Amino acid sequence: MRYNVAQLLKEQSGHTRRYTLHEDIGHLDADITPLSTLDGNIQFIRTADGILVVGSLHCSLELTCSRCLEPFTFPLQFTLEEEFRPTIDIVTGAYLPLPADADIATQIDARHTLDLTEVVRQNILLALPLNPICRTACKGLCPICGKNLNEGTCDCAHNEIDPRLQSLKRLLDE
Ligand SMILES: [Zn+2]
Ligand SMILES: [Zn+2]
Known part of the structure; x- marks a missing residue:
């Protein structure tokens, strides 16, 4: 889930790129058992400070019912909204000061690569139900x-x- 955003970083605020995501997430996390690819549409929007990524994504996961302990298919849908910040100035090539609380997951690397992998992993884990049940009448x-x-x-x-x-x-x- 890596995108080169060098061109977009050179654009003015408000400039947008659209992508269709279709990703194998089989190795994303030991706690995630996907039954499908991760699909959806995302937009990269140039902001004053970086690139805002917004999108709506969905996949099917295998979860274990907390009542009957049987595996079942869980359709997961979630939205992404994360601002990524460059670590290198696209024009001068100088290192940019990052805020002290900067999250490494939302940093655009020195080669202007924006990697969605960690943000997607965190969002999927957050979207999982605490006590999954295979059906309400289980x-x-x-x-x-x-x-x-x-x-x-x-x-x-x-x-x-x-x-x-x-x-x-x-x-x-x-
Ligand atoms: Zn059940
Ligand atoms: Zn019994």
């Missing part, structure tokens, strides 16, 4: 025998006693 696993209750019922007695009351019930039963 019944999960039986807490006693572990059977996937989406595939049918089990023979376990599912009494509805609040676990906090279990010890009280035990006392009463004695």
